[in-house]
Amino acid sequence: MAVRIPEPIAANILEGAAGRGFDPAALLARAGLPRTDADLGAPDFVRLVRAVTLTLDDELAGLHDRPQRVGTHAIMASYLSRAETLGDAFARAVRFMDLADNSFRFSLGEGGANLRLDMARIPGRTVLNETAIEMVLVLVSRMLFWMAGTPGAINGAWFDYPAPAHSASYPAMFQRAPMHFNQRTSGLAIPRTLLKLPVIRSEAEAVAYARRTPLDAFLPQDGTTGLALEVYVAVESTLAAEGRLADMAETGAALGMPVHTLRRRLKRDGVEYSDIRRQVRRDMAVRLLTTTDLSIEQIAEKTGFSEASAFIRAFRSWTGLTPRAYRVSEF
Incomplete structure (x- = not known):
């Protein structure tokens, strides 16, 4: 069955563009889409995200405090590809994202049999809507698992906001992991057993993957x-x-x-x-x-x-x- 992206996510993406002063109708036209009042197929969603990203020169689609210029994700992928293990790659991802000093502080912690990836809001910084968090967690975790050549697994997911209207789509986004809303931070629990897996992707492969984002990240995936x-x-x-x-x-x-x-x-x-x-x-x-x-x-x-x-x-x-x-x- 083809992937369907819930309409509220597309609306959230357009909210980011509107907040930067761009006309949502013009962006829809650039993406070749007549409207967003229905769920989108993956190719339509990818065209919309790319239209917004390229127009704003912001890989975070205007959802965070400051733009993340196009090409940053590819630089991050290059950096992660030099890790020896998946655990090292997670540590590198946190260091890289924290360097941006944007809307969140990122950290890794231990939680029993899991590695906890946490993202905490920086007071006073813009986080426009829940998609600002969804996209970071989905895109980064999928890329990290891909680096190690594994479908990966998520043992838990938590979010610092109430369950959104499209929360029924979260099991597909987060590998059917147990979920909790209205938490202090947002994040994922990754089984520690995966962390010793070697990173097998070359730098060229990693950069090519990043340039296909968000297409690869929105393929359906079960834990x-x-x-x-x-x-x-x-x-x-x-x-x-x-x-x-x-x-x-x-x-x-x-x-x-x-x-x-x-x-x-x-x-x-x-x-x-x-x-x-x-x-x-x-x-x-x-x-x-x-x-x-x-x-x-x-x-x-x-x-x-x-x-x-x-x-x-x-x-x-x-x-x-x-x-x-x-x-x-x-x-």
């Missing part, structure tokens, strides 16, 4: 932990080695459990085996499109499609774009 993560790794291993998707019986055998046990445990965790297979396939397709020069036909074969046309249809259903359009999409 992948525990047994679901083991299944993800097993399915990915077979797909990478043999160009096919393993069925549940094969994956169960690889994990040393009967298929009925695997099915029951996944169901208990609220996870569908078919959804894990779909995410593995999509993640591999995105990785191959953005980090290799393989043809669409070759990527279709490597991700288990019998025909390129079937791959193109599936990819469009995941992202709203064709593989070719996705590959060239950047600022």
Whole structure:
């Protein structure tokens, strides 16, 4: 199912532009959109964000106290790519964002089995609406997980504002993590078990990723932990080695459990085996499109499609774009 971005988020983006003195109608026209009184597909939302960002020369879309000039995100990506581990990359991200001295102070802390990424408002600084926080948490966490080549996981999310009208979309934005509103700060809890993962992206790959933002960051993504993560790794291993998707019986055998046990445990965790297979396939397709020069036909074969046309249809259903359009999409 194609990604849909709730209308209030688009309205919040336009509020930032209006606050900087720009006409929302003109920006909609620049993005090729007639209106924003309905949810947007991912490509339409990306065009809107880019129209606002480029017009304002502000990657924060006018939502924070001061503009973050276009190109800053790419510089941050370059800096993060030089980290050795995901934990080091999180520390670098906090240092980089704090250097901006904009609307928030960022910090890392320990919370039992989790690393806590906190963002606290600086008194007297502008934070126009909740999307100012949503976009930082989503964009930064997704980029960091991508740096380590993992879907990542979020064990908790908290926000220093009441649940917004579009809070029903938060589970998809924050990997179905437990959520709390009206907190002292906003932030995410990241499993410490992920922090030793090595950063595997090159500087060139990281900069290219940043230039595609926010497209990559708004792909649907479910949390992948525990047994679901083991299944993800097993399915990915077979797909990478043999160009096919393993069925549940094969994956169960690889994990040393009967298929009925695997099915029951996944169901208990609220996870569908078919959804894990779909995410593995999509993640591999995105990785191959953005980090290799393989043809669409070759990527279709490597991700288990019998025909390129079937791959193109599936990819469009995941992202709203064709593989070719996705590959060239950047600022």
